[in-house]
Amino acid sequence: MRLSASLLEPVRLPTRVRLHSKALVYRYARLLAAAGRFDEAERLFVGRFLSRVEGGTNPRGVWLEVRLARADSLAARGACADARRVLASLARPVRTLPFTRDGMAEQLRTPALARHVAEVSARCTWMMATSGFSAGTVARRSPL
Numbered sequence: 001m002r003l004s005a006s007l008l009e010p011v012r013l014p015t016r017v018r019l020h021s022k023a024l025v026y027r028y029a030r031l032l033a034a035a036g037r038f039d040e041a042e043r044l045f046v047g048r049f050l051s052r053v054e055g056g057t058n059p060r061g062v063w064l065e066v067r068l069a070r071a072d073s074l075a076a077r078g079a080c081a082d083a084r085r086v087l088a089s090l091a092r093p094v095r096t097l098p099f100t101r102d103g104m105a106e107q108l109r110t111p112a113l114a115r116h117v118a119e120v121s122a123r124c125t126w127m128m129a130t131s132g133f134s135a136g137t138v139a140r141r142s143p144l
Helices: 022-034 038-043 059-076 080-089 104-108 111-129 135-141
Strands: none
Touching (some): 059 104, 104 111
16 A cells, blocks of 8 residues: 555644634643643633633633643653742733633632642652652663
């Protein structure tokens, strides 16, 4: 079976996707964050009116999920100082995002987000406590 050359080329996504549905913005932001494309995910929130509809998804929660995914990625790579900076900034308002002016602390107290913050923080605490015995350190010190 022969594949067309166009099928072998990487998929190119548009640099700025026009998403008119808040649900699509939230979904796309979560997908970008899951792919490690945090800057792109965060840019989706800028310049949009994202209100919370009764019973709907809260933009604060999705924003915090994206920021926590960044902190988690940083912690996983051992960049705990950066991960802690992200964690410390979670409740602070972002000038370009009006929905962050209030309600962020309440969102951070929801069980899922509070658990995620605790997991990232614990990972960094554990890594700092065992920093002399990390996999990279052991590999560099190993005579084999």
